[in-house]
Amino acid sequence: DAIASGTITDLGTSVKVNARLISAESGKLFSVASVEIPKNDKVKVLLSQSVATATVAGATTSGSSVAAKTAKTAAIQTVKKEDYIFELLGAWYYDDVKGVVCKVKVTNTTEDAKELEVITGKHYRTMIYTDAGDESVFQRIKIGSKMNTVQGGYYSSVVKKIFPGSPEVLEIIFYEISRSATKINQLQIKARGFTIEFRNIPLIKE
CATH class of the missing domain: 2.60.40.10 (Immunoglobulins)
Known part of the structure; x- marks a missing residue:
């Protein structure tokens, strides 16, 4: 099981996305990725919306408890x-x-x-x-x-x-x-x- 966490930084003409996968059992970080994306119209629409759910490729989930942990970890304060x-x-x-x-x-x-x-x-x-x-x-x-x-x-x-x-x-x-x-x-x-x-x-x- 994995917990997804990350940040999105608005750079003006683009956005930088930093993502991490964290073991739900040990809490250890086991995968990281970073990418810069041009801020086109579709990206602007996504940035204006609240993220309710997320799907992480390659990570398995086991019900609502992990989903809740993921949402909590990924929330930006x-x-x-x-x-x-x-x-x-x-x-x-x-x-x-x-x-x-x-x-x-x-x-x-x-x-x-x-x-x-x-x-x-x-x-x-x-x-x-x-x-x-x-x-x-x-x-x-x-x-x-x-x-x-x-x-x-x-x-x-x-x-x-x-x-x-x-x-x-x-x-x-x-x-x-x-x-x-x-x-x-x-x-x-x-x-x-x-x-x-x-x-x-x-x-x-x-």
């Missing part, structure tokens, strides 16, 4: 805050370091460049809660090329200028996460002046 759109790209668990990497695409919706400041001091609690009972404060945060590592200070931050039409990827790294965790109940990100939250995020095991 987005949050709109303070002239930004935050789109969850996924969360990956790496067994060798017992760590989780969460990736979020950040888009500036204004016509001017804006500086996004993510607060990285421990007091501000950018963290995750997992279904295994983990409550973990981040260890590293990266926005584009800007990286910061928590060092126990009361206040520090990562600041990145984000230009219209040029989204940046925010990566947040957490360590000492239980291997038994299968999902993140809540991811909270503290930015200057506001908080972003995502819930029920499946963990992709690497």
